[in-house]
Amino acid sequence: MSVYQHFRKDEHAFVDQVMEWKETAIEQYRSKLTDFLDPRQQYIVQSLVGQNDEVAVSFYGGYKEAERKRCLIYPHYVEPVTEDYDIALYELLYPTKFVQIEHREILGALMNVGLKREKFGDILNSAERFQIVLAKEVAEFVSWNLKSVGKARVSLQVVPIEESISVTKEYSYLHITASSLRLDTIVAEVYKLSRSKVKPMIENGYIKVNWKVIEDPSFSLQIKDVLSVRGKGRCEIVSNEGQTKKNKFRLSVAFPK
Known part of the structure; x- marks a missing residue:
């Protein structure tokens, strides 16, 4: 096998x-x-x-x-x-009284300095504060090269990992049954949309699976896939709880609150 x-x-x-x-x-x-x-x-x-x-x-x-x-x-x-994971935590310093920045702008700025997505983890946020989790091997490079986010001039300050912004993630759960694990079928079921509406959304690049745009409606989903639908938020396929007597899939889906 x-x-x-x-x-x-x-x-x-x-x-x-x-x-x-x-x-x-x-x-x-x-x-x-x-x-x-x-x-x-x-x-x-x-x-x-x-x-x-x-x-x-x-x-x-x-x-x-x-x-x-x-x-x-x-x-x-x-x-x-903890030290075995070679993780560095940096706080983003910027003139908070004069400009606002967003998570997506930080993500874009990190990519624009040439950093691969797999070299940094979550971006933490609380009110006007932002922290970035980085692989230690690229931390100094990012510190030297990340000078702006959106229209804001920024700098990075290393902070101890135990001083990370406190983030408590809460989820709501939805249990669905679906005839297949096709992307268009699951999106229609989860977001209560017609498949005729979902298909063009997929083909026009409005839906991501695991942070990658997927343009194939027949793409097959798996456990732990993260879906992101433009304008409707994101969710994670938490578990497949088997099939019904009519061979439909029982799935548990989590939405961050």
């Missing part, structure tokens, strides 16, 4: 990467630290490595409720500590 049958074709390269990480940890008796992973990638790693007798896996994104996390695959005799 092939391991690939449990994952989408476009995930096979990542599956191969995870298997390499696992073999490295087993054969070289050393830990392997990954970049920041989204929830679906974390699920894949847990599925492939989590039950192994020789190595264990853990995730950390700088704070308890983190969405994007670095993964550590390590021999069972190792006891990971």
Whole structure:
């Protein structure tokens, strides 16, 4: 039985990467630290490595409720500590009395300095304060090069990881039944839209799966996929609770409040 049958074709390269990480940890008796992973990638790693007798896996994104996390695959005799995840936390300094900035502008600014998305984690926010979770290996580069966000001049100040902005994430849950796991079917069910309306939304790039625009209505969704629908917010496919007698899928979906 092939391991690939449990994952989408476009995930096979990542599956191969995870298997390499696992073999490295087993054969070289050393830990392997990954970049920041989204929830679906974390699920894949847990599925492939989590039950192994020789190595264990853990995730950390700088704070308890983190969405994007670095993964550590390590021999069972190792006891990971926070420092093993090589995470740096920076506070964004800017003239709060004169300008306002938004999460999406910070995200765009980080990408514009040449930073790959997998090199930084969540962007934390409380009122006018923003913090950025970074991989330590790129933290100094970002500190030197990130000089503006939107119309605001900014600078970065390193802060201890234990001083991260307190974020308590709350979710509401929806239980649905769907005839298939097709993207257009699930979006229509979750957001109470007709499939005839959903199809052009997908084809026009209004819907993302795991932060990537998907323009194929027949794209098949999986557990831990994060959906983002322009103008309607986002949700996560939390679990597949089996099928009904009419072979419909029972799914649990979470919405951040």
